Amino acid sequence: MAASLVPAAASIHTSQQPQLKQKSSGEQQWMGRFSPNKKLNHLKYFKARVTMSSMNNSRSVEIPRQWYNLVADLQIKPPPPLHPKTLQPVQPQDFSPLFPDELIKQEASTERFIEIPDEVVDIYSLWRPTPLIRAKRLEKLLGTPARIYYKYEGVSPAGSHKPNTAVPQVWYNAQQGVKKIVTETGAGQWGSSLAFACGLFDIDCEVWQVRASYDQKPYRKLMMQTWGAKVHPSPSNITNTGRNILAMDPLSPGSLGIAISEAVEIAAANEDTKYCLGSVLNHVLLHQTVIGEECIKQMEAIGETPDVIIGCTGGGSNFAGLAFPFIREKLKGKINPLIRAVEPTACPSLTKGVYAYDYGDTAGMTPLMKMHTLGHDFIPDPIHSGGLRYHGMAPLISHIYELGFMEAVAIPQIECFKGAIQFARTEGLIPAPEPTHAIAAAVREALHCKETGESKVILLAMCGHGHFDLPAYEKYLQGTMVDLSFSDERAQASLANVPLVA
Numbered sequence: 001m002a003a004s005l006v007p008a009a010a011s012i013h014t015s016q017q018p019q020l021k022q023k024s025s026g027e028q029q030w031m032g033r034f035s036p037n038k039k040l041n042h043l044k045y046f047k048a049r050v051t052m053s054s055m056n057n058s059r060s061v062e063i064p065r066q067w068y069n070l071v072a073d074l075q076i077k078p079p080p081p082l083h084p085k086t087l088q089p090v091q092p093q094d095f096s097p098l099f100p101d102e103l104i105k106q107e108a109s110t111e112r113f114i115e116i117p118d119e120v121v122d123i124y125s126l127w128r129p130t131p132l133i134r135a136k137r138l139e140k141l142l143g144t145p146a147r148i149y150y151k152y153e154g155v156s157p158a159g160s161h162k163p164n165t166a167v168p169q170v171w172y173n174a175q176q177g178v179k180k181i182v183t184e185t186g187a188g189q190w191g192s193s194l195a196f197a198c199g200l201f202d203i204d205c206e207v208w209q210v211r212a213s214y215d216q217k218p219y220r221k222l223m224m225q226t227w228g229a230k231v232h233p234s235p236s237n238i239t240n241t242g243r244n245i246l247a248m249d250p251l252s253p254g255s256l257g258i259a260i261s262e263a264v265e266i267a268a269a270n271e272d273t274k275y276c277l278g279s280v281l282n283h284v285l286l287h288q289t290v291i292g293e294e295c296i297k298q299m300e301a302i303g304e305t306p307d308v309i310i311g312c313t314g315g316g317s318n319f320a321g322l323a324f325p326f327i328r329e330k331l332k333g334k335i336n337p338l339i340r341a342v343e344p345t346a347c348p349s350l351t352k353g354v355y356a357y358d359y360g361d362t363a364g365m366t367p368l369m370k371m372h373t374l375g376h377d378f379i380p381d382p383i384h385s386g387g388l389r390y391h392g393m394a395p396l397i398s399h400i401y402e403l404g405f406m407e408a409v410a411i412p413q414i415e416c417f418k419g420a421i422q423f424a425r426t427e428g429l430i431p432a433p434e435p436t437h438a439i440a441a442a443v444r445e446a447l448h449c450k451e452t453g454e455s456k457v458i459l460l461a462m463c464g465h466g467h468f469d470l471p472a473y474e475k476y477l478q479g480t481m482v483d484l485s486f487s488d489e490r491a492q493a494s495l496a497n498v499p500l501v502a
Helices: 025-034 042-053 101-108 120-126 136-142 163-174 189-200 211-214 216-225 242-250 256-268 282-287 290-301 318-331 395-402 411-426 436-450 469-476 487-494
Strands: 066-068 113-115 131-135 147-152 178-186 204-210 231-236 272-275 308-312 338-344 354-359 369-375 407-411 457-462
Touching: 042 231, 042 242, 042 411, 066 272, 066 282, 066 290, 066 318, 101 163, 101 282, 120 163, 131 204, 131 256, 136 147, 136 163, 136 411, 136 436, 163 189, 163 282, 189 204, 189 216, 189 308, 204 216, 204 256, 211 216, 231 256, 242 256, 272 395, 272 469, 282 395, 290 318, 290 469, 308 318, 308 407, 308 436, 318 338, 318 457, 338 436, 369 395, 407 411, 407 436, 411 436, 411 469, 436 457
Parallel strands: 147 457, 178 204, 178 272, 204 231, 308 338, 308 457, 338 407
Antiparallel strands: 066 113, 131 147, 354 369
16 A cells, blocks of 8 residues: 555654644533543543443453454464565555554554553543343243353444444544545444544544445434544445446445445545555454453453354454454463354355455555455445445454364354344344344354253354344345345456465
């Protein structure tokens, strides 16, 4: 993503500091907590917030003060991203047109722990620590001896795990004086989280939302707009990438790969603009590890150890956030859980893709990343889990999958929504379509335990609520939902365009 990789490079001076808009005195007092320059005495405030947070069968824990970097504990390091022209490992300066300096450092870091800035922890305290809840009523419905726990990230302002990385990404951009941030979003969880974070730091936010989700989920668009973001359906007529796609297919449902290309194109052409990504990259997965770090302490507090850890995967950030700290403990020999990723059958990058160097976007503007991929121009069918419609898997997750640290399964959406209805009618929470995949896999595991009599501890990642996804539930309840298929023919055609890298 250097000047040679994208149309133009931006030069951002680290001495520039963001300025908040003028607020009323009451607003200034409230917003002052989020100033990137203000040093806060927030220990007392944190303790109050932690005490207020509740968990079923578990005592409160402190908000993590460090992110965990799994790369540090891997004997075999993941392959580096490559410059698409030279096929040599990219250098830090290659990323500077799109990312602030500190995020570039985190992307390539091999340090085991990275300190979370105080101001970021302060904002985390609005919703963290998140609850760990035992799904006793679901267990009873299934008649299983297994114990099912879920780590619930839907209590964040945006209703998902995405603010865990949106807040620090925007904070680092604010520190570098960035005035505008652009991004893509599938279901809208990431776009709304970034809009929320940008609003805290008075940074303009522009979002390209995948057309299929833009049409299916209008209230996600309204959330983004409420927090001040400008939202476009993708593909759009605003960018060269979008116009080219629409020329080939005026009714294109879009994809995350296309939306990434559109956002990157705008960021690369404007010096005051940077790009933020909601999944896939190492620094994004790093920020999400607050989930697993909290969960380890919560499970220790109730005397439980997970036998099976389950999370849905599209780009992989919520799965990594829960699983990576547990993998660290597994590498130490302290625990030995089975770790399972669950993906949609219509977009099965882990179970049907190839492990190869490929672009992270459709237009081929990004560096080449070694990952499980269905091909960068593969456009999945418009399933309701818009956040899982990505052609590739995070390189770090792909790497540990190759090393055998985890397994993967693909589940069709009707089975996923069946599990979601069971969950909603017993536990009360309406899941987002994405974590319904984790629920369906947990139900499978719990029913297997019913057959074998095993009392396993099943831990799943409940990455967000589905309050803005009710049209999908309506289709399921009316019996009109269909299982969209994975096309081997389309995938093979897409995979034929994957760059040949030794």
